[in-house]
Amino acid sequence: xxxxxxxxQHAGMRASNLALVLGEVARTSPVSRAQVAARTGLTKxxxxxLVTDLISAxxxxxxxxxxxxxxxxATGLGLAPGGAAGLGLEINVDYxxxxxxxxxxxPRYHHVVRRDNRDRAADEVVADLIEVARTATASAASQxxxxxxxxxxxxxxxxxxxxVRAPNxxxxxxxxxxxxxxxxxLEIDVQNEANLAALGEMWFGAHQHEGEPxxxxxxxxxxxxxxxGIVIGGEVFRGAHAGAGELGHVVVAPDGPRCGCGGxxxxxxxxxxxxxxxxxxxxxxxxxxxxxxxxxxxxxxxVTDAGxxxxxxxxxxxxxxxxxxxxxxxxxxxxxxxxxxxxSASVSHHTGAADPPALLVSGLxxxxxxxxxxxxxxxxxxxxxxxxxxxxxxx
Amino acid sequence: xxxxxxxxQHAGMRASNLALVLGEVARTSPVSRAQVAARTGLTKxxxxxLVTDLISAxxxxxxxxxxxxxxxxATGLGLAPGGAAGLGLEINVDYxxxxxxxxxxxPRYHHVVRRDNRDRAADEVVADLIEVARTATASAASQxxxxxxxxxxxxxxxxxxxxVRAPNxxxxxxxxxxxxxxxxxLEIDVQNEANLAALGEMWFGAHQHEGEPxxxxxxxxxxxxxxxGIVIGGEVFRGAHAGAGELGHVVVAPDGPRCGCGGxxxxxxxxxxxxxxxxxxxxxxxxxxxxxxxxxxxxxxxVTDAGxxxxxxxxxxxxxxxxxxxxxxxxxxxxxxxxxxxxSASVSHHTGAADPPALLVSGLxxxxxxxxxxxxxxxxxxxxxxxxxxxxxxx
Numbered sequence: 001x002x003x004x005x006x007x008x009q010h011a012g013m014r015a016s017n018l019a020l021v022l023g024e025v026a027r028t029s030p031v032s033r034a035q036v037a038a039r040t041g042l043t044k045x046x047x048x049x050l051v052t053d054l055i056s057a058x059x060x061x062x063x064x065x066x067x068x069x070x071x072x073x074a075t076g077l078g079l080a081p082g083g084a085a086g087l088g089l090e091i092n093v094d095y096x097x098x099x100x101x102x103x104x105x106x107p108r109y110h111h112v113v114r115r116d117n118r119d120r121a122a123d124e125v126v127a128d129l130i131e132v133a134r135t136a137t138a139s140a141a142s143q144x145x146x147x148x149x150x151x152x153x154x155x156x157x158x159x160x161x162x163x164v165r166a167p168n169x170x171x172x173x174x175x176x177x178x179x180x181x182x183x184x185x186l187e188i189d190v191q192n193e194a195n196l197a198a199l200g201e202m203w204f205g206a207h208q209h210e211g212e213p214x215x216x217x218x219x220x221x222x223x224x225x226x227x228x229g230i231v232i233g234g235e236v237f238r239g240a241h242a243g244a245g246e247l248g249h250v251v252v253a254p255d256g257p258r259c260g261c262g263g264x265x266x267x268x269x270x271x272x273x274x275x276x277x278x279x280x281x282x283x284x285x286x287x288x289x290x291x292x293x294x295x296x297x298x299x300x301x302x303v304t305d306a307g308x309x310x311x312x313x314x315x316x317x318x319x320x321x322x323x324x325x326x327x328x329x330x331x332x333x334x335x336x337x338x339x340x341x342x343x344s345a346s347v348s349h350h351t352g353a354a355d356p357p358a359l360l361v362s363g364l365x366x367x368x369x370x371x372x373x374x375x376x377x378x379x380x381x382x383x384x385x386x387x388x389x390x391x392x393x394x395x
Numbered sequence: 396x397x398x399x400x401x402x403x404q405h406a407g408m409r410a411s412n413l414a415l416v417l418g419e420v421a422r423t424s425p426v427s428r429a430q431v432a433a434r435t436g437l438t439k440x441x442x443x444x445l446v447t448d449l450i451s452a453x454x455x456x457x458x459x460x461x462x463x464x465x466x467x468x469a470t471g472l473g474l475a476p477g478g479a480a481g482l483g484l485e486i487n488v489d490y491x492x493x494x495x496x497x498x499x500x501x502p503r504y505h506h507v508v509r510r511d512n513r514d515r516a517a518d519e520v521v522a523d524l525i526e527v528a529r530t531a532t533a534s535a536a537s538q539x540x541x542x543x544x545x546x547x548x549x550x551x552x553x554x555x556x557x558x559v560r561a562p563n564x565x566x567x568x569x570x571x572x573x574x575x576x577x578x579x580x581l582e583i584d585v586q587n588e589a590n591l592a593a594l595g596e597m598w599f600g601a602h603q604h605e606g607e608p609x610x611x612x613x614x615x616x617x618x619x620x621x622x623x624g625i626v627i628g629g630e631v632f633r634g635a636h637a638g639a640g641e642l643g644h645v646v647v648a649p650d651g652p653r654c655g656c657g658g659x660x661x662x663x664x665x666x667x668x669x670x671x672x673x674x675x676x677x678x679x680x681x682x683x684x685x686x687x688x689x690x691x692x693x694x695x696x697x698v699t700d701a702g703x704x705x706x707x708x709x710x711x712x713x714x715x716x717x718x719x720x721x722x723x724x725x726x727x728x729x730x731x732x733x734x735x736x737x738x739s740a741s742v743s744h745h746t747g748a749a750d751p752p753a754l755l756v757s758g759l760x761x762x763x764x765x766x767x768x769x770x771x772x773x774x775x776x777x778x779x780x781x782x783x784x785x786x787x788x789x790x
Binding site (some may be wrong): 216228230232237238239240241242243244245246247249250251252253254258259261262263264265266312313315316317319320321322323324349350351352353354 | 611623625627632633634635636637638639640641642644645646647648649653654656657658659660661707708710711712714715716717718719744745746747748749
């Protein structure tokens with residue numbers, strides 16, 4: 001009854017059917033053509049044609065036999081480990097990182113360069129990042145992995161490929177998508193690191209294996225700054241101006257001191273790494289964990305105090321957003337052995353909840369954002385294989 | 396290519412086309428059949444058939460000529476003011492209310508009974524609510540308005556028609572949907588009043604006329620308790636356990652006193668009506684506004700202090716959710732002349748934002764929730780007219 005032209009409708013339908021089939025293979029593999037047909041509602045002959053296209057595009061491989069529902073075992077299909085790969089990059093306050101992830105989500109390359117980027121010019125750091133990116137793309141090439149694109153995680157607000165605000169770096173606007181895209185020949189996306197860390201946790205974190213994957217949760221991303229990623233129904237919630245989730249600037253001390261953001265009494269000002277290190281009287285995070293392990297009083301007090309402040313912010317998060325879980329990531333994951341009990345107690349004190357959602361601890365730590373960045377690239381291929389096919393085939 | 400049975404597909408398509416047509420008429424009226432066809436992509440003959448069905452179901456009327464795009468003016472279509480109506484009811488801590496809204500959203504009956512419900516048994520208050528509902532349904536009948544259903548706004552958590560928690564009433568679980576449904580013969584839904592107030596503001600508030608309607612905002616609902624309604628993309632955000640938006644229990648005074656919820660330093664404990672009245676040394680909200688109008692120092696101090704606390708909570712809301720706007724409703728709308736400046740200053744102090752989103756003041760005040768309740772009923776008819784037709788025709 002609609003008035004759309006037939007050919008457009010047909011191309012749109014083929015694209016959506018390719019996505020249906022690849023999505024089903026991504027969800028459960030090995031899976032047979034017949035199972036894919038049954039689960040998607042497509043006919044067996046349609047599935048066969050679509051699978052042939054996806055195999056020749058290198059996105060699907062025939063693997064071990066799928067568990068037969070009846071009769072003889074059928075050929076199993078799986079995502080191709082040699083198919084489209086994603087490049088994840090990260091600029092953070094005290095490190096640069098790169099990850100190459102294959103289509104199955106497995107990391108195939110991972111490199112971190114620790115260096116304080118706060119007193120350096122943006123150009124200089126971007127030049128370093130491009131070096132890091134080139135080494136990563138060379139590794140992908142040597143492994144025969146075709147990169148479908150890249151994504152850069154940044155500690156700030158990114159709009160249309162440009163880093164527009166990064167309070168903890170103090171840079172002017174930087175057009176990262178252009179600079180990194182030109183150097184690598186890839187299409188580059190730029191996203192906030194706290195949001196990418198939340199996605200990394202959802203896709204690659206251990207908690208995805210506890211029953212269902214987490215789809216409604218808040219990820220606390222503690223590096224030099226404190227960030228938050230709000231995931232609702234499996235998607236990052238970005239707010240009206242892409243600024244949502246700034247957990248580090250929730251007010252935890254209304255009469256507290258001025259924060260770098262211009263506000264007062266923000267969580268980051270009371271429980272950020274610099275504050276903790278200063279109170280503990282140590283210089284680095286590894287000094288701090290060593291001091292905590294040794295039972296140093298000042299270090300433990302500094303960490304539990306930060307944990308209490310974090311609990312105040314999380315109490316407000318729970319009351320406003322009612323998430324299914326909270327995941328402590330980044331530095332807070334590292335400090336969890338000494339911090340989590342104080343945080344839990346503070347959450348209980350401020351919410352009065354007898355049974356608040358568990359505080360989970362991320363196993364990915366500071367790698368969550370760069371892994372999430374690489375993951376967004378391959379997830380995009382799985383969500384829209386037709387777009388990938390158009391650009392990357394015929395070969 | 397799908398394997399669904401034909402008849403089901405046809406019925407589903409008719410239902411979705413009825414909704415397309417009625418939705419278009421609801422969006423802009425008067426509108427001609429040809430305009431509806433052009434905007435929905437349906438053929439003119441399909442639109443004619445669907446419009447005939449909607450007219451005979453009493454949901455659409457032919458009205459003034461629609462502005463002709465070319466040629467002679469066509470007959471205009473509009474929502475029928477005598478079509479499906481909605482009954483909104485509200486139980487709050489110090490009043491009961493009822494509204495009947497017609498299909499165009501216009502209130503056709505409105506009644507409020509002021510009485511403190513805190514020391515009364517749930518049964519007794521529900522009996523009063525049923526009386527209020529019966530008077531409202533009688534008024535709808537006398538106006539020839541067919542009620543499509545009802546919705547009860549409650550100051551607490553409602554699950555599947557049951558009020559399961561209402562801290563400020565202190566009641567046990569009450570199956571309101573059953574009790575009110577049996578007494579009125581209507582299908583009854585039960586929803587949190589703060590969420591319904593946010594919807595009422597979106598649908599009926601003055602701010603919908605400032606350019607676009609608000610679709611991403613937080614509505615502050617201040618009655619005896621303080622609630623919040625988070626609207627994202629035009630929908631209420633409810634969280635993982637239907638508990639999201641509890642603005643009254645955001646922590647604004649980490650070292651503050653115990654709140655009724657069991658937590659500590661919650662906004663409601665620091666800036667709720669009881670706290671403000673006690674600090675101002677007056678007994679009722681009307682005493683308080685009179686004292687503020689007279690420039691009474693204690694009253695003004697109590698109100699501005701509440702405004703400061705509200706600003707701390709809103710700073711955290713802005714930083715976490717990044718809404719396009721915040722709307723002050725309920726008692727905070729009434730107190731806005733003396734409270735809003737302190738709230739704005741506190742928001743700026745705690746966020747450091749040079750240009751935070753404007754604090755808008757609701758024109759609906761305490762009527763927002765009951766109007767939102769009635770609105771949900773008629774909006775549901777507009778979203779799914781086929782379901783309404785099945786139950787309410789033939790006549």
